[in-house]
Amino acid sequence: EIVMTQSPATLSVSPGERATLSCRASQSVSSNLAWYQQKPGQAPRLLIYDTSTRATGIPARFSGSGSGTEFTLTISSLQSEDFAVYYCQQYNNWPRTFGQGTEVEIK
C-alpha cells in the first residue's frame, strides 16, 4: 500500500496570503495525484487531478505541482472560503490512498 504523508498537519495563514501544502508518497505515483478540499459537515470536493489540472469550476488561485513522490498544492491568495481541510490522494495503485489531511486555519 502506498502511504501518503501530508505536511504540515495545520497551517495558519492570514487572508490574502499564500499557502503551500505538501504531500509525499512512499513510492512513485507518477502524476496520478489529486487534491480535495473538505469543509466541516460537507463532502470532499475535487480541486486538482493529474497533479496540476484544476477540476471544473475551481478558481485559478489553486495550483498543483510535483511528480513521482513529492507534490505541492498552492493557494496563491487565501480567501475566507478556502479555510478548510485539504487531502491528497494517489490513484496510481490499488488501494487508493489518501493523506491524513492538512487543516488550513485563519491566523
Add this chain to the structure above:
Amino acid sequence: EVQLLESGGGLVQPGGSLRLSCAASGFTFSNYAMSWVRQAPGKGLEWVSVLSGGSATTYYADSVKGRFTISRDNSKNTLYLQVNSLRADDTAVYYCARHSGNFGKGFDIWGQGTLVTVSS
C-alpha cells in the same frame, strides 16, 4: 444536475449488517466506475471499495475484504454496499463517489454521506 444520494446508514450492533445505497442522477451511471469512501468521526478519508461501470472489476481495502460487498444495478442507477460483521472501527460516514475518467483522475462527484454507527 449531477447528484449522488446515499441512504441506509444507522445504528447497528457489533456483528450486525446493513445495506447502503447510493442513487445517482444527472449522468449516464453505467459509464462510470464508482467507489465507497468512508470517514470516521474526526478522522481522514479512507477508500473502501470500487466497482467498474459494467461490474467486471472490483477491489476492496484490506480492512473490509471478506466483510463488505459492493454491487450496482445500472437499470436503477444505484450503487450498493453490503456491510456485514460490523465492528466498532467501521463507524464512519460512508460516501459514494464517482471516478472521473475510468478509474483515474480522482473522484469528481461525491454524495453527502450516510452515517453508520456500530455500538452496543
